[in-house]
Amino acid sequence: MALDKILTAFPDRINIVIPLFNDWQALGLLLERIQAVNDPILTSRLAFLIVDDCSSTNYETLPASIGQSLSVLRLFRNVGHQKAIALGLSYLASLPDQYPTIVMDSDGEDRPEDIVQLLQTGAANPGCVVFAHRAKRHEGLLFRLFYEVYKTVFRLLTGKVITFGNFSLIPARQLRKLAHVSEIWNNYPGGVIRSRLPYTAVPLERGRRLAGESKMNFVSLVLHGLSAVSVLMDTTAVRLALFCVMMVVASVFGIGVVVALRLFTDTAVPGWASYLVFSFLIVILQAFLISLLLVFIVLSYRTQPQFIPARQFQDFVEKVEKVY
Structure with a gap:
């Protein structure tokens, strides 16, 4: 043209x-x-x-x-x-x-x-x-x-x-x-x-x-990327929360598999079941804490006065x- x-x-x-x-x-x-x-x-x-x-x-x-x-x-x-x-x-x-x-x-x-x-x-x-x-x-x-x-x-x-x-x-x-x-x-x-x-x-x-x-520099580039993500904080928080839910579901499923193997198989490695269950429980606890933190961040973002x-x-x- x-x-x-x-x-x-x-x-x-x-x-x-x-x-x-x-x-x-x-x-x-x-x-x-x-x-x-x-x-x-x-x-x-x-x-x-x-x-x-x-x-x-x-x-x-x-x-x-x-x-x-x-x-x-x-x-x-x-x-x-x-x-x-x-x-x-x-x-x-x-x-x-x-x-x-x-x-x-x-x-x-x-x-x-x-x-x-x-x-x-x-x-x-x-x-x-x-x-x-x-x-x-x-x-x-x-x-x-x-x-x-x-x-x-x-x-x-x-x-x-x-x-x-x-x-x-x-x-x-x-x-x-x-x-x-x-x-x-x-x-x-x-x-x-x-x-x-x-x-x-x-x-x-x-x-x-x-x-x-x-x-x-590298630091300013990272900060620039984080600022772009922070603009869409609501969507980001929801997606991270869904990821945490998926981790909890996967961990619960893993605990179920460990219990089934321990009770119905002859696996003879001492302490493996308790070790895996404990690891899955840590993942569940971390996912819960991250989700709780995301809730507080979003609530704070929505209630604070905007510039x-x-x-x-x-x-x-x-x-x-x-x-x-």
């Missing part, structure tokens, strides 16, 4: 939210690349909002006159990548006029040339949040292995399939609804899934970092700095 036909489905302004922590050099290269690989008709509609996650450094210069405007949302404290996205979306949702909004990273791994693909899919699916599904990645073998493990565990615990990250397009009419979803505070993609807003995905290749080194980004984002915003 031609670009001019795609853009007829969108207003004359498209916001781009970019969370950032000290990646000013990569941001400058990203902005230049956005201008270089996209048609001027598209770039003239882009309005950039950089969410500065309380960086310890500041930019020296940024490319000027790329898109309609560029503003920096300064935060009082470092809140992390996912929360920075939630604050940026909440700020835009608080403005009088609502526009389609693209979320992308500052390091260049979300390729600027794929913006058109997001818009094309969004035009074909009005009202849907459009995510970039990573059809091809450039990380090392170990990272890809752990990522496959993460997707498998996520599917087993939540019943959902997650193959996408933050790179996405949010329709204008869904922005305020999404800003009122408390779960995006912990994990933006998981929050969209939990919100039950319609979403789809388009397969796109992941790019390479433009400058600097990634600040994501609504749209209502409380002002507490984290120091100022909005307009660059041009």
Whole structure:
């Protein structure tokens, strides 16, 4: 589909939210690349909002006159990548006029040339949040292995399939609804899934970092995965509780088999029956305690007040700095 036909489905302004922590050099290269690989008709509609996650450094210069405007949302404290996205979306949702909004990273791994693909899919699916599904990645073998493990565990615990990250397009009419979803505070993609807003995905290749080194280490990757699972805590707790029930049933069956073998066979190994029965009883006790813990976690989750980004984002915003 031609670009001019795609853009007829969108207003004359498209916001781009970019969370950032000290990646000013990569941001400058990203902005230049956005201008270089996209048609001027598209770039003239882009309005950039950089969410500065309380960086310890500041930019020296940024490319000027790329898109309609560029503003920096300064935060009082470092809140992390996912929360920075939630604050940026909440700020835009608080403005009088609502526009389609693209979320992308500052390091260049979300390729600027794929913006058109997001818009094309969004035009074909009005009202849907459009995510970039990573059809091809450039990380090392170990990272890809752990990522496959993460997707498998996520599917087993939540019943959902997650193959996408933050790179996405949010329709204008869904922005305020999404800003009122408390779960995006912990994990933006998981929050969209939990919100039950319609979403789809388009397969796109992941790019390479433009400058600097990634600040994501193994610990932060694990925490990111856990935050995604925690967004669907209710479903996860139910599935874990069902697993505990299965373990109890299997253990009771095992005890029955042991008793039958002990009473009706001539097995002569001393103490084997009591040892196995004791082991099965430990499994039953552990399953009961885990189930009890899950009940308290879910009850606590349901009764505690929820953080609504749209209502409380002002507490984290120091100022909005307009660059041009």
